[in-house]
Amino acid sequence: MQPTSSMNEEFLKKWQMGLQIFRPSIDNTSVHERKKAIKLSADVAMASLRKGTTCWSRALIEKTATEDNFLVRQMLSGIKAEALINKKLPKKIVCHRKIVRRSKKILRRKSKSASEEAAAKAKRLVKRRTQGLRNVVPGGELMSNDVLLLQETLDYIVSLQTQVNVMRSIVDAAEAEIERTVCCSENAIVIRGWRDYSKPFCT
Amino acid sequence: MDNELFMNTEFPTPPEMATHFEHQPSSSSAMMLNWALMDPTPHQDSSFLWEKSTEQQQQQSIFDSALSSLVSSPTPSNSNFSGGGGDGFLIRELIGKLGNIGSNNNNSGEIYGTPMSRSASCYATPMSSPPPPTNSNSQMMMNRTTPLTEFSADPGFAERAARFSCFGSRSFNGRTNTNLPINNGNNMVNNSGKLTRVSSTPALKALVSPEVTPGGEFSRKRKSVPKGKSKENPISTASPSPSFSKTAEKNGGKGGSKSSEEKGGKRRREEEDDEEEEGEGEGNKSNNTKPPEPPKDYIHVRARRGQATDSHSLAERVRREKIGERMKLLQDLVPGCNKVTGKALMLDEIINYVQSLQRQVEFLSMKLSSVNDTRLDFNVDALVSKDVMIPSSNNRLHEEGLQSKSSSHHHQQQLNIYNNNSQLLPNISSNNMMLQSPMNSLETSTLARSFTHLPTLTQFTDSISQV
Numbered sequence: 001m002q003p004t005s006s007m008n009e010e011f012l013k014k015w016q017m018g019l020q021i022f023r024p025s026i027d028n029t030s031v032h033e034r035k036k037a038i039k040l041s042a043d044v045a046m047a048s049l050r051k052g053t054t055c056w057s058r059a060l061i062e063k064t065a066t067e068d069n070f071l072v073r074q075m076l077s078g079i080k081a082e083a084l085i086n087k088k089l090p091k092k093i094v095c096h097r098k099i100v101r102r103s104k105k106i107l108r109r110k111s112k113s114a115s116e117e118a119a120a121k122a123k124r125l126v127k128r129r130t131q132g133l134r135n136v137v138p139g140g141e142l143m144s145n146d147v148l149l150l151q152e153t154l155d156y157i158v159s160l161q162t163q164v165n166v167m168r169s170i171v172d173a174a175e176a177e178i179e180r181t182v183c184c185s186e187n188a189i190v191i192r193g194w195r196d197y198s199k200p201f202c203t
Numbered sequence: 204m205d206n207e208l209f210m211n212t213e214f215p216t217p218p219e220m221a222t223h224f225e226h227q228p229s230s231s232s233a234m235m236l237n238w239a240l241m242d243p244t245p246h247q248d249s250s251f252l253w254e255k256s257t258e259q260q261q262q263q264s265i266f267d268s269a270l271s272s273l274v275s276s277p278t279p280s281n282s283n284f285s286g287g288g289g290d291g292f293l294i295r296e297l298i299g300k301l302g303n304i305g306s307n308n309n310n311s312g313e314i315y316g317t318p319m320s321r322s323a324s325c326y327a328t329p330m331s332s333p334p335p336p337t338n339s340n341s342q343m344m345m346n347r348t349t350p351l352t353e354f355s356a357d358p359g360f361a362e363r364a365a366r367f368s369c370f371g372s373r374s375f376n377g378r379t380n381t382n383l384p385i386n387n388g389n390n391m392v393n394n395s396g397k398l399t400r401v402s403s404t405p406a407l408k409a410l411v412s413p414e415v416t417p418g419g420e421f422s423r424k425r426k427s428v429p430k431g432k433s434k435e436n437p438i439s440t441a442s443p444s445p446s447f448s449k450t451a452e453k454n455g456g457k458g459g460s461k462s463s464e465e466k467g468g469k470r471r472r473e474e475e476d477d478e479e480e481e482g483e484g485e486g487n488k489s490n491n492t493k494p495p496e497p498p499k500d501y502i503h504v505r506a507r508r509g510q511a512t513d514s515h516s517l518a519e520r521v522r523r524e525k526i527g528e529r530m531k532l533l534q535d536l537v538p539g540c541n542k543v544t545g546k547a548l549m550l551d552e553i554i555n556y557v558q559s560l561q562r563q564v565e566f567l568s569m570k571l572s573s574v575n576d577t578r579l580d581f582n583v584d585a586l587v588s589k590d591v592m593i594p595s596s597n598n599r600l601h602e603e604g605l606q607s608k609s610s611s612h613h614h615q616q617q618l619n620i621y622n623n624n625s626q627l628l629p630n631i632s633s634n635n636m637m638l639q640s641p642m643n644s645l646e647t648s649t650l651a652r653s654f655t656h657l658p659t660l661t662q663f664t665d666s667i668s669q670v
Contacts, residue, residue, distance in 0.1 A: 035571075126550065129550035145522075154533060157533075160560040164567065171571050
């Protein structure tokens with residue numbers, strides 16, 4: 001499933017709303033602050049599209065709420081913001097590495113055949129990768145089983161794709177506009193009266 | 204095919220459906236959709252599911268949506284079930300949600316008690332939510348939401364179960380068509396797939412035939428059936444139970460309810476071929492016994508020929524299949540994964556892709572912050588109209604659309620854009636403009652140096668989209 005245009009539009013609307021809310025932190029601040037605010041608003045918009053149905057969206061909102069609680073709440077005000085932010089996430093699954101390693105060593109001693117070792121190695125690889133995936137996907141540590149993890153990853157990837165699409169289109173359009181306005185402004189200064197006619201020339 | 208398989212999960216399909224479902228196989232997907240939409244109790248993800256389904260291919264979306272609802276729902280709400288019970292719980296929920304075609308709301312309390320006492324595994328726990336007394340909804344809806352357990356107490360269940368048993372055969376079909384009393388006129392669509400399934404299992408005809416008669420004693424018998432994985436049980440006096448479990452599985456198990464049936468390896472093969480969908484269902488740990496539980500909240504898995512019928516291995520197998528299904532979906536989503544085989548490599552690709560997407564977002568937000576410092580509002584407003592005019596769903600379309608914008612084509616869009624620009628220019632004084640533009644160019648130039656990987660990124664994404 002690829003992100004559809006309606007998803008893009010929804011995300012854009014939510015993001016616009018978020019940018020309006022984040023306006024004060026965007027105006028007259030440094031580039032880094034602006035970038036942070038833009039990214040934050042985009043993330044919250046992306047997560048709020050799911051309306052709290054998926055684990056990663058809740059985890060993402062929690063994460064953003066820790067950075068800028070008030071604004072995030074404002075942004076989610078229409079969508080049961082309190083419920084979303086305060087929703088209890090499942091407990092983080094903590095595996096004490098020492099204990100796990102010891103138990104694995106004990107297990108390894110028992111099975112020494114080649115095929116078993118190969119299978120065990122493959123399993124280890126897969127486990128390592130799934131752990132990596134948990135680190136990447138927001139809220140991954142909270143998902144108890146692999147099936148859920150993969151499901152959430154699917155959804156997260158689609159949402160990320162919409163986010164990237166919309167952001168890229170805005171950036172490109174903004175850049176094009178800047179080019180246009182820059183060259184147009186140059187012409188406009190020279191020939192103010194001919195501004196409207198000069199636009200086709202400068203593009 | 205998908206619909207059939209999906210429908211099969213609604214296991215408590217009473218025989219009432221038998222005659223009806225033949226007439227209405229096509230509405231099954233619509234029914235499922237309605238159910239996904241209207242199911243009020245579990246979560247509020249139905250709206251999300253609805254969105255997905257309208258946008259994507261309907262079958263897969265319905266599938267995914269139901270699965271996602273099932274997958275996502277239990278975790279937040281039922282955190283007390285942990286570990287291995289997670290999957291079984293999900294499947295129980297799945298069965299509970301899908302299978303409630305049983306019209307009986309009477310014996311709900313009784314049913315809840317039995318599985319609890321019996322099985323030690325998490326599968327035993329019945330669904331915590333009693334049937335919502337939503338009589339306002341359509342009958343179908345109510346039937347759907349009533350727990351599956353109820354109809355296990357149905358005196359006529361044995362007959363129905365027998366008829367729907369996968370071990371039944373064409374004779375079953377004939378019987379179901381003719382003899383089944385049809386109480387529940389609403390939930391008919393689900394059985395279309397089941398009947399076809401039933402026809403594939405001729406072996407247990409003999410088994411099933413005796414069970415057709417004992418209607419009332421069935422409920423009693425199933426309680427007395429000892430839990431265990433002994434293969435002789437079904438053949439022995441516990442004959443109703445295996446058929447029961449089988450039928451329950453049939454009705455409940457997605458993609459062909461399977462019970463670890465010792466007989467008929469061929470039958471299993473056929474059943475196995477049918478099951479492709481994810482959410483197949485966890486193996487029913489107590490394979491032969493506990494007929495009441497299957498209708499309630501179990502998805503039954505049939506052991507493959509030559510494989511262990513251990514409950515653990517069955518559950519593992521189901522879980523593996525589920526994971527395989529999800530991996531296939533991910534393969535479609537992540538570009539360039541078609542050639543990759545194997546879980547580890549696939550996961551590697553997925554991790555890389557997600558990381559690259561996240562980096563892209565960071566980079567684009569940085570770019571946006573540098574480019575659009577004061578004109579963010581204007582840009583966003585103007586761009587909304589642009590985006591609306593150019594609906595696109597992938598990068599290439601976006602780029603094409605934007606190129607058309609920036610080039611001097613005399614499209615309507617171009618005129619609108621020019622209008623926007625002309626509106627913008629008067630708003631910004633020329634002095635301001637002059638100040639802004641050099642600043643912007645400065646900033647962009649400095650930032651561009653740091654973002655030298657921008658072209659490579661776009662190339663990367665382009666190549667990705669091309670793959």
